[in-house]
Amino acid sequence: NTNIKKQSTIKTQVSQKKHQPPESAATSNSSATPKKGNLPKEPSKVEGHHRDPIQVMVLKVTEPFTYDLIDGKRMFHATVATETEFFRVKVFETALKNKFIPQKIIAISDYFGANGFLEIYGASCVSDANVNQTMVISNTLRRRANGTPKIKDLFSQIKGTYVNGEFVVTKVNDTGKMEVVVYGRLTSINCEPGNKLRLVCFELTSREDTWQLKSVRHSYMWGNVPKEPSKVKGHHRVAKEVMVLKVTEPFTYDLIDDKRMFHATVAPETEFFRVKVFDTIIAISDYFGVSGFLEIYGASCVSYANVNQTMVISNTLRKRDNGTPKIKDLFSQIRGTYVNGEFVVTKKNERNDFIYYEIEDDTGKMEVVVYGRQTRIKCEPGNKVQLIYFQLTSNEDTQKLESVRQSYMHVCALGNTILPKNHVLF
Template identity: 75%
Template sequence: TSTNNIQQSSSSSGFHTNRNKRSPDHSNTSRSNIQSNPGSSCFSTGRPSKVEGHHRDPIQVMVLKVTEPFTYDLIDGKRMFHATVATETEFFRVKVFDTALKNKFIPQKIIAISDYFGTSGFLEIYGASCVSDVNVNQTMVISNTLRRRANGTPKIKDLFSQTKGTYVNGEFVVTKVNDTGKMEVVVYGRLTSINCEPGNKLRLVCFELTSREDTWQLKSVRHSYILKTVPKQPSEEEGHHQGPKKVMVLKATEPFTYDNRGERWMFHATVATETEFFRVKVFDIDLKEKFIPNNVITISDYVGRNGFINIHSASSVSEVNDNQLMNIPTTLRQRANATPKINDLYSQRRGIFVNGVFMVSKKNEREDFIYYEIQDNTGVMEVVVYGRLTSVDCNPGDKLRLWCFELTSNEDRVQLRSTRHSNMKVCALGEHPPS
């Protein structure tokens, strides 16, 4: 993907969203502005070729890039994906409405497409029979210039000179500083569920160039798609949320008691949408049967606090029985499950909560506390444990899995400290267990 910027000006009030699923209500939405990198190709020479109407004859093309399938109609569960393909002389944008074709739309693969429709600058493919493989010895030479133009992000100054109704793709960064021009981005409906903040990098696909009251805009439409750069940290929500939010369960711990009398129980979980992941505290352990890895659920009536989604009632979680799939990118799964590097923890803000597996190098028992030293190939850090967790039999040389340990500091010493909802487990020899 190309690397260019979408930006939020200091005068704007946030990413422009509208939760009305029918159309944007501009009077009730916030706004963002976009900006492109100096290195991206010029939009005026990088436009896709357009065809109109029904075309039966096959054309051979090479797949340049493709999005993950996504649901564009939440009511009927209709799904699609976008792609960019090219001949040796031109490139096309494609909408594919049969997601089973994803296994044919592989970058660098040559395919033949037929019986397609040209509409508003896109080739639209509705059936599996419209795409076929070609001879394995077939070659196509796509010039670097054509590839750059097909993958490039337009500059904002070039967008202002384009025809209204043009559809724009590009990768941008939402920011508060505008160096090369700004443009408003309007998002409504299903795309408002994407948590976008200044500094996030977004890829916009199929956004319509339009204007309203002399203000130029990129506006989301029915087939628009937004992809956030895969986050390294869990997303955070604050306060009470009615929801619902549709997520896939990535992992869940066993229930454990978090008070000294053994009367209060909970478990931790990690869940994800197709663009971000969340850490969850569940205080009704009967819900464990729903928090099964790869199970798709909806959560509602939850509270966001200190980087966690807190679920207190069984009524807040329901299973999804519509056979809709969620495609969680492999990179997102890896980051959701990853153990942070110790040297990176030193640069993180105090008060965040850390999960991960670490090697124990030292142990020091002091009255009601146990002090461990953990290490990896980037450094060492102190872990402070108190209360019920001091009963865990852990010694130097063990691998220790930590959940919900607070990053803090004491007399200029950075520590991971156990809190009320923390848990820990010694990994068996040679074991790197799932959470």
């Protein structure tokens, strides 16, 4: 509680459009299993420790996330169903992500029921169902399990109800609005009015006769697809599953000591990262976050994800993590920002030990300065050049991109972009 009080909070409002489906996710006081002809509108509640297995189909899963930043504790949320009811699940063993695949049938045992959730703590609690096992989940039950409650219905729920759903962040009241309060790690998620917001495990509370949804320790929140790479700071040992989107060739960044590295871009389903890899034999793990990059120094912790693991990277996210910023937008960035992108070279000027290039797009022009090993790269006006890890600097009121020790530069053909499709665990 002391840590919570010290962290900042952010308040916003969510609303709904009138065309949203009317399914309600109200909390039930009944734990009885309903008959097929009486499908529930709310998740079933289970209390206490249960050892006997139940077979369920996975309907929806979040990405694993760190809910305790001090101890590095991680978890993910899921929604599962039998043919007659559905459950919300908290999974505190993230290695089980390769079991929780949508549409897959699994067996859950040795679980705990608490506050309307099934809680799973060990890898031994989940197993694959028989290969011939079938399960028919009706469309009605799927809609109710994955649906969003009406805000007007939330006002009639009891305090302490946990809510899942997707809402529009707005200050305009269409059919209803409610305040959402987040604190701690969730305040770093970029979300603005007009965005669509996914909330999982938010608690319904009241304050001064006003109802609100409030984040708790195990809450998960996801906003719009980010336009910028996610930034991580410090040393991280916990594994993160990502898809490799883009990789440079290994290059020697220190000619004296013959030190080599390569750059990469990787992504889970909701964000993307820029990566520096200093061990060119195996890529990724036991990494450090520095200056907006993940830095990897050893070959100790990288492994391929489960062969059956799937990951859906949206086209929007692919475009943003592989995209090139507009030059006009670079002028509004803070000094010291590191830039990746592909640009057309329009001018070249060699002075002393430096080469000065001018790059241009349909929004403007900017100078690029390279030195050292980068001056050996043959690049002429009219070429398209790929720049990775170039620093935005300024000189005499003129902003420019400047190569640093670990910059990468490559002259490429138009549209020559390689997108590896490997999953790695780091």
